[in-house]
Structure formats: structure tokens, C-alpha cells
Amino acid sequence: MLKGLSGVMSRRVVRGKKTETALVLRVGIKGILAAVLITAFSWIPAHASENIHYELTLGAGALHFTKDPVLQSFYKSSYIPVYQINGGVLFYHCVGIDGTLGFVYGKHTMYAQGVGQDYTLMVYPARLDAVLQLRLTDDQVIYPYVGAGGVATGFYQIATGGGKIVSGYRYGYNWIGGIHILLDPIDMRHVGNLRTEYGIDHVYIDIRVGQDMVNDFHSKTTGFDFSTQYIIGAFGFEF
Numbered sequence: 396m397l398k399g400l401s402g403v404m405s406r407r408v409v410r411g412k413k414t415e416t417a418l419v420l421r422v423g424i425k426g427i428l429a430a431v432l433i434t435a436f437s438w439i440p441a442h443a444s445e446n447i448h449y450e451l452t453l454g455a456g457a458l459h460f461t462k463d464p465v466l467q468s469f470y471k472s473s474y475i476p477v478y479q480i481n482g483g484v485l486f487y488h489c490v491g492i493d494g495t496l497g498f499v500y501g502k503h504t505m506y507a508q509g510v511g512q513d514y515t516l517m518v519y520p521a522r523l524d525a526v527l528q529l530r531l532t533d534d535q536v537i538y539p540y541v542g543a544g545g546v547a548t549g550f551y552q553i554a555t556g557g558g559k560i561v562s563g564y565r566y567g568y569n570w571i572g573g574i575h576i577l578l579d580p581i582d583m584r585h586v587g588n589l590r591t592e593y594g595i596d597h598v599y600i601d602i603r604v605g606q607d608m609v610n611d612f613h614s615k616t617t618g619f620d621f622s623t624q625y626i627i628g629a630f631g632f633e634f
Contacts, residue, residue: 449482449484450631460621471501491525493544520546522605527540535577544569547565550563
């Protein structure tokens with residue numbers, strides 16, 4: 396009887412020591428994480444002007460629907476005009492987050508039983524990408540970049556003269572690649588004035604290609620497949 400009680404007590408002591416050790420470890424890990432977060436959030440604002448930069452570009456180009464035959468027939472040209480605005484944040488000039496919003500517009504006449512009906516279709520892809528730039532120095536004139544992320548493409552279709560409206564979103568993923576060409580060397584004095592008056596550090600040309608796979612991640616649901624390939628030329632600013 397006494398041996399049984401002593402065995403139970405010893406097991407409880409062992410479990411108690413293990414619980415105490417686990418508690419100490421959890422508290423220690425939480426303390427380390429808290430210290431890291433406090434250090435990070437106090438360090439980032441102090442170095443934001445040095446290591447965090449922002450980009451804004453406005454551009455236009457050509458886009459091609461690669462999968463959906465309905466969209467291919469709707470737009471009369473293989474490559475159609477697309478307009479795009481882009482904004483992003485860069486860390487140390489090499490790693491960043493890039494967001495874009497595009498706009499495509501077109502009209503088409505569809506026939507049913509010999510009667511034609513004009514339709515207008517607007518498509519607006521929204522992308523969010525993680526980006527990596529090969530930029531070794533702040534004044535590097537030409538540097539490439541690549542990125543990948545997710546995309547949500549909205550659409551709005553309406554019959555001319557009124558009628559049924561069809562709208563919605565499709566989701567997918569995408570990749571991008573391109574080059575930036577700094578225009579600073581053309582007129583350094585003008586760039587200096589932009590920095591002083593507007594906080595613009597660099598002015599550049601952005602040439603970008605990309606591919607969207609927008610079919611609700613290969614789902615079997617019916618609807619448009621907004622998978623595309625595109626090329627964009629843009630004028631950009633870095634702050």
C-alpha cells in the first residue's frame with residue numbers, strides 16, 4: 396500500500412515538474428517574441444526613410460485572353476488595350492509588395508435567331524504580388540524584377556439600351572516580370588528639384604509582362620475564364 400502511494404506521488408511530482416518546465420518555456424518564448432516585436436516596431440519607424448520606399452506607376456499596354464473562346468470572340472482583336480495603375484512598397488530596394496488594378500473595355504454584337512444585340516463588357520483585374528528586384532545600388536540605372544501572387548478579376552456586362560446586367564468576380568494566381576529603367580541620369584538637376592519639392596527620389600520607365608490564371612483555381616464551375624497574357628509600359632515614381 397505504501398509502495399503504491401509512493402509511486403503515485405512520484406509520478407505526480409514528475410508530471411508537476413514537466414508542467415512547470417513547459418510553463419517556463421512558454422513564458423520564455425512569449426517573452427522573446429515580445430522583445431523581437433517591440434524591437435522591430437521601434438526600429439522600423441526610425442529607419443523608414445532609409446529602407447522603406449514607395450512606388451506609383453501609370454501605364455497602358457496590350458492584353459490577350461488565352462483560354463476563353465467567348466472572350467476571344469467578344470473582343471475583335473487578339474490583343475486589346477489595357478490600362479493599369481500600380482502601387483507598391485519596397486524594403487531595402489529589393490523585396491516588396493506590389494498591387495495593381497487594370498481596366499479593359501470592349502463592345503460586341505451577339506446574334507440570337509438572326510437578331511443582333513450589342514453588349515458592353517468591362518473587365519478589371521486586381522493583383523497583389525510579392526516582388527523581388529535585382530537592385531544592388533540605389534542609383535542602378537536598369538534592374539529586373541519578378542513576382543507572383545493572387546488575382547481577382549471583376550467583370551460587368553450590360554446590353555446596350557438596357558437589359559440584363561451580368562457581373563461578378565473570378566479568382567486565381569499570376570506571375571509578373573519586367574525591368575525598371577531610371578531616367579535620373581537624363582537630368583539630375585530636375586530630379587533633385589522633384590526630391591526637394593515633392594519627395595520623389597527616382598523617376599523611371601517600367602516595362603512589364605505577366606500572365607494571369609483566373610478560373611477559380613481550375614474549378615469546374617461555369618462562367619468566364621479570365622486567364623490572360625499582357626505587356627504593359629508605364630511611367631513611374633519612387634518616393
